[in-house]
Amino acid sequence: MSTVLTPVVEVPAPARPGAGLPGRAWAWAWPKLLAIGLVLAVWEALVWTGWRPEYVLPGPATVLAALAEMLGTPKFWQAVATTLTRAVIGFAVALVVGTLVGILVARIRPLRLAVGALITGLQTMPSISWFPLAILLFGLNERAIMFVVVLGAAPSIANGVISGIDHVPPAFTRLGRVLGAGPLAQYRFITLPAALPAYVAGLTQGWAFAWRSLMAGELLVIIAGRPSLGANLEFARQFSQADRLLATMLVVLVIGMVVDGVFAAASRRIRRRWGLSEA
Amino acid sequence: MTGAVVDLREEELPAGSAAPVALAVRGASRVFPTPRGPVHALAGVDLSVAHGEFVAVVGASGCGKSTLLNLVADLDRATSGTVERADRVSLMFQDATLLPWLSARSNVELALRLRGVARAERRLEAERLLALVRLHGAADRHPHELSGGMRQRVALARCLAQGTRIVAMDEPLGALDAMTRDHLHDEIERIASEQRLTILFVTHNMREAVRLADRVVLMAHGRIIHEQVVGLPRPRVMDSAEVATRAADLTARLRSSEGAA
Secondary structure, eight states: OOOOOOOOOOOOOOOOTTOHHHHHHHHHHHHHHHHHHHHHHHHHHHHHTTSSOTTTSOOHHHHHHHHHHHHTOHHHHHHHHHHHHHHHHHHHHHHHHHHHHHHHHHHOHHHHHHHHHHHHHHHHSOGGGGHHHHHHHHOSSHHHHHHHHHHHHHHHHHHHHHHHHHTSOHHHHHHHHHTTOOHHHIIIIIIHHHHHHHHHHHHHHHHHHHHHHHHHHHHHOOOTTOOOHHHHHHHHHHTTOHHHHHHHHHHHHHHHHHHHHHHHHHHHHHHHHHTSSOO | OOSOEEEOGGGOOOTTSSOOEEEEEEEEEEEEOOTTSOEEEEEEEEEEEETTOEEEEEOOTTSSHHHHHHHHTTSSOOSEEEEEESSOEEEEOSSOOOOTTSOHHHHHHHHHHHTTOOHHHHHHHHHHHHHHTTOGGGTTOOGGGSOHHHHHHHHHHHHHHTSOSEEEEESTTTTSOHHHHHHHHHHHHHHHHHTTOEEEEEESOHHHHHHHOSEEEEEETTEEEEEEEOOOOSSOOTTSHHHHHHHHHHHHHHHHHHHHO
16 A cells, blocks of 8 residues: 655745744744655655565555554563663773773873874774674674674774863963862863863764764674564565565664754754854 | 972971071972973072961063972972971962862862861861862852852862962953952952961952052063062952052063063
């Protein structure tokens, strides 16, 4: 069953400043709703042209129905739980490793000369290229996935720390000395807080890389009896369930966006606090 | 001894004796090596400041006044000569240099904390200092929510939080508009006398120097070229005839010696 979705053509005027909460919520929401409407319309139009048969490229309504059905099954939630657990643990390990490496590299000059460029190199390297090695080292199991997720996320986090520390205004460092801060206090009260915005930027990027690496890992390393979003994608492809495949992709997209939104909110909060942005 | 810092605290004279010295710079030189040869930022400066005295240092940019301030505040060492101080010296910068992630109160509290003041006392002491600079209503605001003048008030409170009565000020009012600056002149004068501060105040504004200082020191090319006790009765007004005349006289002296060198 497929319903025709027409794009929203009525474009309301942006809310006037001071139009109250509903006005601001609408001002925030309408461009997004419009964009979603347009995407759905283009998607539906593409299905309509008959470019690919419906069992390969189902329309939005079919996919949303499949999504609704999926959301009602415990197996789906089990898969989400597995994937999110991996994401959280992998990101947490990357956070600790990346932060420590970042601080050490920023602080110790020979270490920076030795591995500074390497960290950036690792950051550019597609993490999926680590998987063959990870599978050889650890086998087809959780540890292989973790290894690649951490390798994917940690360099961005480390680079965030390094650039944050590098860009602490010299006036703040001088102030620390005037206030009589020793090296440790200088770090704790001046350097690290000053590096926070760059650190959060590194975390945001680290999360994006962790999430990508995790999906790649779940596609390649499928563990029997442990459903995951990546494994669901792979199974849906193997059984030609295009509607479930696309529905799962939507879930992957939404989770990625929600977590990114959390980081963006943290970053906005910091910027507002520092007076770097209005409102 | 080269570039030594001698602690005068032990030799401090008993109260009541004639003006003990808070700061003494003796024969201080500072040479910066550069690719194009050494630059003599300071060339044998002698300056002593008595406890409770307000000394203004005036000179064109590049005359060595900031270098002198850095030596006095222990941020830099003299190439030769000595700097002696009766206590630590706190420093107030041209831009307030408040930490943007901390509220006004927390900025002051950080100075107290780094000085080892116990947590329980910090809050009260910060309140007291912010009240002293007439900012207690704005304690919870972040620096970007404060005007330029208010930021310098916080910076002054933080200076006082360092628990020393010797304060070096590096053109602290240079970036403010005239009206805000006049207000802060009154405040600095009031606080300096209430707290019996010793102040070394660097500025390029001669009238400001005459308005505030007990003694004006003129610098050019890394040397002190003239010193003069101001001696005008307080309170002084920056736009008054006496201040203007004295400032014009001092400016003429500074110009002539800058040209001579």
